[in-house]
Amino acid sequence: MNRRDFLKGTIVVIAGAAVPLSSLEFFDPCEVLAVNPGIHWAFLVDTYKCVGCGFCVKACKLENDVPLEAKVTRTWVERYVYTRDGHQYVDSPDGALQGFPEPRIDMGLGEFKEIEPDNVGKAFFVPKLCNHCDTPPCTQVCPVGATYKNDEGVVLVDRSWCIGCGYCIMACPYGARYFHPVYKVADKCTLCYHRITKGLPPACVEACPFGARKICNIQDSNDPVTRLILSERVGILKEEFGTRPQAFYIGLTAEVR
Amino acid sequence: MIEQLAQQAMAVPGEAWTTKELFVLPNEYIYWSIQIVMYPFMTGLVAGAFVLSSLYHVFGVQRLRDIARFSLVFSFALLPVAMMPLLLHLQQPLRGINVLMTPHFTSAISAFGIVFLTYGSIVASELWFVYRRHFVLTVRELAARKERSGFAGFRLLFFKILTLGAMDISPAALDKDHQACKIMAAIGIPVACFLHGYAGFIFGSVKANALWMTPLMPVIFICSAIVSGIALCILSYVVIQAIRRLRARREMTARPAGAGGAPAVEGLQEATRQEVMLVSNYLLYFMIAAISLEILDLIFRGYTQVKSWDILRQVIMERDFTKIFILQYGIGNLLPFVMMILPGRTVRRTAAASCLVLFGVFMMRWNVVIGGQAFSLSFAGFMDYHLPIIPHNIETFKEGLFGALLVIITPFVLFYFINKIMPAFLKEEAH
Amino acid sequence: MKNHVWRPLSVALALVAAILLFRYFYVPKDFGSGKYGFMYSYHRQADEEQWKNMPVRYQNTGGQQMHESCRECHAEEVAGRTKELHGIIACEDCHGPARNHPDDPETLPVDRGRDLCLRCHTSLSYITSDRKRIPGIDAKEHNPGSECVECHNPHNPRLEDMQR
Numbered sequence: 039m040n041r042r043d044f045l046k047g048t049i050v051v052i053a054g055a056a057v058p059l060s061s062l063e064f065f066d067p068c069e070v071l072a073v074n075p076g077i078h079w080a081f082l083v084d085t086y087k088c089v090g091c092g093f094c095v096k097a098c099k100l101e102n103d104v105p106l107e108a109k110v111t112r113t114w115v116e117r118y119v120y121t122r123d124g125h126q127y128v129d130s131p132d133g134a135l136q137g138f139p140e141p142r143i144d145m146g147l148g149e150f151k152e153i154e155p156d157n158v159g160k161a162f163f164v165p166k167l168c169n170h171c172d173t174p175p176c177t178q179v180c181p182v183g184a185t186y187k188n189d190e191g192v193v194l195v196d197r198s199w200c201i202g203c204g205y206c207i208m209a210c211p212y213g214a215r216y217f218h219p220v221y222k223v224a225d226k227c228t229l230c231y232h233r234i235t236k237g238l239p240p241a242c243v244e245a246c247p248f249g250a251r252k253i254c255n256i257q258d259s260n261d262p263v264t265r266l267i268l269s270e271r272v273g274i275l276k277e278e279f280g281t282r283p284q285a286f287y288i289g290l291t292a293e294v295r
Numbered sequence: 296m297i298e299q300l301a302q303q304a305m306a307v308p309g310e311a312w313t314t315k316e317l318f319v320l321p322n323e324y325i326y327w328s329i330q331i332v333m334y335p336f337m338t339g340l341v342a343g344a345f346v347l348s349s350l351y352h353v354f355g356v357q358r359l360r361d362i363a364r365f366s367l368v369f370s371f372a373l374l375p376v377a378m379m380p381l382l383l384h385l386q387q388p389l390r391g392i393n394v395l396m397t398p399h400f401t402s403a404i405s406a407f408g409i410v411f412l413t414y415g416s417i418v419a420s421e422l423w424f425v426y427r428r429h430f431v432l433t434v435r436e437l438a439a440r441k442e443r444s445g446f447a448g449f450r451l452l453f454f455k456i457l458t459l460g461a462m463d464i465s466p467a468a469l470d471k472d473h474q475a476c477k478i479m480a481a482i483g484i485p486v487a488c489f490l491h492g493y494a495g496f497i498f499g500s501v502k503a504n505a506l507w508m509t510p511l512m513p514v515i516f517i518c519s520a521i522v523s524g525i526a527l528c529i530l531s532y533v534v535i536q537a538i539r540r541l542r543a544r545r546e547m548t549a550r551p552a553g554a555g556g557a558p559a560v561e562g563l564q565e566a567t568r569q570e571v572m573l574v575s576n577y578l579l580y581f582m583i584a585a586i587s588l589e590i591l592d593l594i595f596r597g598y599t600q601v602k603s604w605d606i607l608r609q610v611i612m613e614r615d616f617t618k619i620f621i622l623q624y625g626i627g628n629l630l631p632f633v634m635m636i637l638p639g640r641t642v643r644r645t646a647a648a649s650c651l652v653l654f655g656v657f658m659m660r661w662n663v664v665i666g667g668q669a670f671s672l673s674f675a676g677f678m679d680y681h682l683p684i685i686p687h688n689i690e691t692f693k694e695g696l697f698g699a700l701l702v703i704i705t706p707f708v709l710f711y712f713i714n715k716i717m718p719a720f721l722k723e724e725a726h
Numbered sequence: 727m728k729n730h731v732w733r734p735l736s737v738a739l740a741l742v743a744a745i746l747l748f749r750y751f752y753v754p755k756d757f758g759s760g761k762y763g764f765m766y767s768y769h770r771q772a773d774e775e776q777w778k779n780m781p782v783r784y785q786n787t788g789g790q791q792m793h794e795s796c797r798e799c800h801a802e803e804v805a806g807r808t809k810e811l812h813g814i815i816a817c818e819d820c821h822g823p824a825r826n827h828p829d830d831p832e833t834l835p836v837d838r839g840r841d842l843c844l845r846c847h848t849s850l851s852y853i854t855s856d857r858k859r860i861p862g863i864d865a866k867e868h869n870p871g872s873e874c875v876e877c878h879n880p881h882n883p884r885l886e887d888m889q890r
Contacts, residue, residue, distance in 0.1 A: 133321035137845030161852035181404035186769035196773040202386020211503035213320035217308040232780035420734035461730030
């Protein structure tokens with residue numbers, strides 16, 4: 039960072055702090071980074087902190103015009119339950135739009151599995167979203183150049199150019215994509231691009247009461263979240279696909295897929 | 296009512312025919328359904344029919360003259376239909392042109408527009424070389440008429456355009472046509488294989504899909520494409536020749552004195568028999584290649600047992616057992632194979648076997664496309680596909696039984712019209 | 727041309743020329759690759775602006791800006807919130823996105839349903855997750871049919887402060 043950039047950044051912080059609506063008494067990296075060219079957005083999920091309330095799912099849908107009743111979602115929460123007698127159960131009813139209001143596990147086809155509280159060994163929640171991979175297979179396979187990774191590392195879909203072939207949906211190993219029920223084009227998490235470029239956190243990050251979801255500029259080593267990623271033992275999902283995900287997870291186990 | 300409409304509007308594409316079992320990610324549906332089954336099936340037929348016609352044009356297998364010309368015309372009729380399932384499948388069919396406008400070449404699909412058009416021009420020009428003489432003769436015949444009706448006038452204009460102004464049909468010019476035809480057929484074979492091989496590449500290169508991802512996929516697709524193309528040609532050829540025989544017989548009984556124009560019944564039957572016998576041998580060779588590759592793939596997966604094998608085994612050996620081992624391999628491959636190698640093979644039996652082969656290749660496409668989506672990316676859940684039969688809306692029509700039937704019927708309708716312009720059974724000295 | 731054999735080729739070339747001409751007018755001029763190259767970032771540049779201009783619904787009442795913008799008018803409710811309990815929940819989580827409140831919408835919904843509370847307070851015995859720290863109930867047994875807010879104050883859920 040040269041002097042000019044530093045001054046620019048400082049001015050932005052001061053200017054940002056002067057705005058009454060977002061009167062910031064602290065250093066907000068997002069504000070600075072909104073004008074910093076060296077931006078590469080990354081996401082951090084702390085699975086220990088997630089309690090499965092599903093506020094993130096609800097906030098995401100309302101913020102991004104994904105109909106609440108549509109059975110697709112840009113972000114969702116999975117529940118992993120390991121029983122003491124050696125079974126493993128996973129579910130995500132409705133993507134956890136309503137959280138997990140019931141202790142029983144949704145087995146699909148209208149069936150449920152009751153698990154005795156004493157039998158629960160290890161159990162936790164894993165929020166998922168688009169990993170904004172550095173080598174995204176979804177953008178590689180788009181036949182028309184309608185989905186792309188922009189210079190800030192966010193993978194977006196051009197709604198006016200997408201032909202709706204579904205190849206990107208097939209190519210994503212994480213199931214992060216779907217057809218939007220209204221626009222009839224491929225849709226996915228944008229990291230709330232309209233928010234992060236204005237210095238606001240993504241809707242899901244804002245909605246999480248427990249700080250389980252965080253966003254950062256991974257090129258800024260002063261960003262507290264970047265420091266967390268650099269210092270904590272973080273994992274990524276499905277690294278065998280060579281997609282280089284930019285969503286990092288604290289507290290993964292081998293079974294989280 | 297309004298609520299119902301609102302709910303319908305909220306229905307996610309794919310939701311109507313997908314059921315989920317155990318743990319399936321919320322965004323996972325069977326997004327690629329019947330039309331994507333039809334797509335490789337139809338391109339396979341195109342490629343196969345073309346390869347069959349090339350056997351005569353390039354390799355000079357003289358006995359295949361009639362069926363070669365028929366299959367060339369037929370592959371031209373099939374050509375637009377290879378594109379149809381894709382257009383029916385697209386959520387934004389009007390933007391389909393984008394594939395040609397901003398092709399993103401790292402995508403297997405992007406080549407579609409270009410390869411498809413190249414291939415189309417090759418087939419069209421080959422047809423032009425074959426039928427130029429017919430065009431010119433038609434023009435001369437129409438022009439020679441003293442009085443022309445409006446339709447005949449239109450036909451004259453149309454055929455004049457078709458000749459592209461090349462009216463010379465001296466033996467030297469026709470010989471040039473013949474040479475050019477041979478060259479086009481030779482170029483056409485690799486392009487046809489590419490057209491279809493890359494349909495296999497579309498699936499084989501999806502690394503997220505454990506069932507699809509194998510480098511064998513394009514080769515398997517090409518082999519089964521040729522199998523299905525030849526089978527369809529045999530079947531249609533036998534049926535059409537039977538119809539022609541019936542007509543000829545009727546004409547003979549109507550005018551016992553002289554069956555002017557209609558081919559002699561006995562000669563026709565014998566010619567058909569010889570051609571069908573020869574072609575069905577090719578069918579057998581390609582079938583052996585296709586099945587060996589498929590079995591090799593399956594054995595390899597079972598032997599190496601990588602991470603995905605657990606769920607693949609459940610899909611292949613348990614959930615889709617009937618579809619794969621009984622319908623595809625049993626009824627679609629083994630049975631016709633036995634039918635064809637048993638001694639005393641007849642045309643009728645070969646036609647029946649071809650019918651089963653077509654079914655088998657269709658089931659293979661089905662098991663690849665639908666089977667590849669029958670399990671979740673989480674490897675912990677399954678999805679089931681329920682083909683929409685009664686269409687409730689445009690989506691369940693397009694991606695339902697009737698959409699598929701539409702795709703199946705179209706080539707025959709097209710063939711009927713193309714046959715009017717370029718008669719597939721022209722009785723004359725041909726190249 | 728002398729040789730008629732080349733005529734189909736000229737037709738094909740004319741077709742290609744027509745397509746290229748159409749393409750020239752059809753494709754937006756800003757189509758191109760970005761930092762990640764042709765493979766990952768071939769796109770219409772203007773689309774990024776379109777995504778940037780999507781409307782903001784949630785007005786940042788969570789995280790570190792906790793309740794700041796709500797305090798101006800709803801000082802009493804904000805002050806009444808227990809910092810360590812429900813104080814961590816953003817106002818908009820329960821009341822919905824503020825959008826341009828108070829102009830549009832003029833009022834935000836107050837969700838009194840049990841489902842809202844059960845998101846966190848369904849008893850789940852997951853000792854390896856932070857869920858264990860949240861008091862939970864069995865919704866089927868804990869006063870079924872009544873609204874939680876009849877007894878519990880959602881802004882200050884402390885049981886000692888509960889009005890019976």
